[in-house]
Amino acid sequence: MAKTRVPVAMLGMGAMGRALAGALVDAGRPVAVWNRTPGRADDLVRRGAVEAGLRDAVAAGGPVVVCLFDHASVHETLAPVADGLRGRTVVNLTTTTPGEARELAVWADAHGIAYLDGAIMATPPMIGAPGGQILYSGSREVFEEHRELFGLWADAVYDGADAGTASLFDLAMLAGMYPLFSGFLHGAAMVRAAGITAAEFAARAAPFLAAMTGALPEMARVVDGGGSGDAGQSLDWTAAALDAIARASREQGVEPVPVEMVAGLVRRQVEDGHGADDFERIIESVRG
Numbered sequence: 001m002a003k004t005r006v007p008v009a010m011l012g013m014g015a016m017g018r019a020l021a022g023a024l025v026d027a028g029r030p031v032a033v034w035n036r037t038p039g040r041a042d043d044l045v046r047r048g049a050v051e052a053g054l055r056d057a058v059a060a061g062g063p064v065v066v067c068l069f070d071h072a073s074v075h076e077t078l079a080p081v082a083d084g085l086r087g088r089t090v091v092n093l094t095t096t097t098p099g100e101a102r103e104l105a106v107w108a109d110a111h112g113i114a115y116l117d118g119a120i121m122a123t124p125p126m127i128g129a130p131g132g133q134i135l136y137s138g139s140r141e142v143f144e145e146h147r148e149l150f151g152l153w154a155d156a157v158y159d160g161a162d163a164g165t166a167s168l169f170d171l172a173m174l175a176g177m178y179p180l181f182s183g184f185l186h187g188a189a190m191v192r193a194a195g196i197t198a199a200e201f202a203a204r205a206a207p208f209l210a211a212m213t214g215a216l217p218e219m220a221r222v223v224d225g226g227g228s229g230d231a232g233q234s235l236d237w238t239a240a241a242l243d244a245i246a247r248a249s250r251e252q253g254v255e256p257v258p259v260e261m262v263a264g265l266v267r268r269q270v271e272d273g274h275g276a277d278d279f280e281r282i283i284e285s286v287r288g
């Protein structure tokens with residue numbers, strides 16, 4: 001059988017699982033789909049996917065791609081079919097911590113399963129469209145063997161043999177994204193109190209915030225010890241600026257919680273005598 005005709009088993013038909021399976025169906029790949037609650041893949045079945053019981057889906061022959069809610073649901077799903085997975089390949093695209101990914105890799109190895117972990121840096125509509133990335137780590141052989149398949153979903157990036165690395169990058173990047181989104185929504189609440197819509201605010205904030213990300217490489221240079229860290233704004237200055245933002249927020253009747261989180265990190269460094277240092281110094285407030 002030609003490699004592209006080997007059926008891919010897709011476990012998990014949530015929003016992301018359906019998007020991944022849909023991209024394969026669109027590319028003419030045979031796909032066997034399974035979901036704990038049957039019927040969530042009806043549209044895919046109409047388009048050519050085969051809905052199967054768990055054991056039959058796993059027996060389909062090709063790689064078994066897992067996209068479930070969390071680490072626990074992956075174990076709950078794979079444990080009963082571990083015998084059927086011996087000698088086979090599992091690609092786990094469920095969001096897990098690095099430690100959980102490594103634990104799954106060890107579990108897979110103990111059951112004779114080749115394991116590749118993945119982290120999806122995309123939303124379901126981005127699957128099969130430009131702009132998405134999926135990070136992989138674990139078995140290089142599995143990554144190389146299924147590279148073409150992975151390319152149907154998004155840009156595929158291999159991050160090395162440690163199964164935890166893809167998750168580490170994923171969650172570290174999300175650690176940046178969620179505070180950014182919270183900050184945007186905080187700002188939207190502030191201007192809304194003045195009758196400005198979130199859409200108007202987004203049109204102003206998006207280019208500004210995008211331009212600000214240009215500062216990241218220089219911040220990184222300072223953190224890595226290659227920059228002076230004295231070119232920007234001191235933490236004393238930043239503390240005053242954050243205080244002004246918090247006061248402005250309260251004037252608008254909005255609780256400045258996201259900004260207070262940052263102010264707390266700054267305050268710790270100022271209290272430790274680093275008020276003259278640059279903003280990058282607050283990394284010391286989160287280091288263990």
Ligand code: FVH
Pocket residue numbers: 012013014015016017018035036037040067068069070072073074076077093094095096120121122123124
């Ligand atoms: N959706 C997104 O934008 C993000 C983008 C980045 C990566 N994530 C991760 O992808 C995993 C799946 O996400 P999802 O969007 O498909 O999630 P849901 O639509 O909530 O579907 C969850 C599926 O998991 C099944 N499930 C839940 N618990 C169990 C269990 N104990 N045993 C077996 N299956 C389970 C659930 O089945 P059902 O409720 O329909 O029966 C869904 O198929 C996730 O790790 C994201 O972090 C997506």
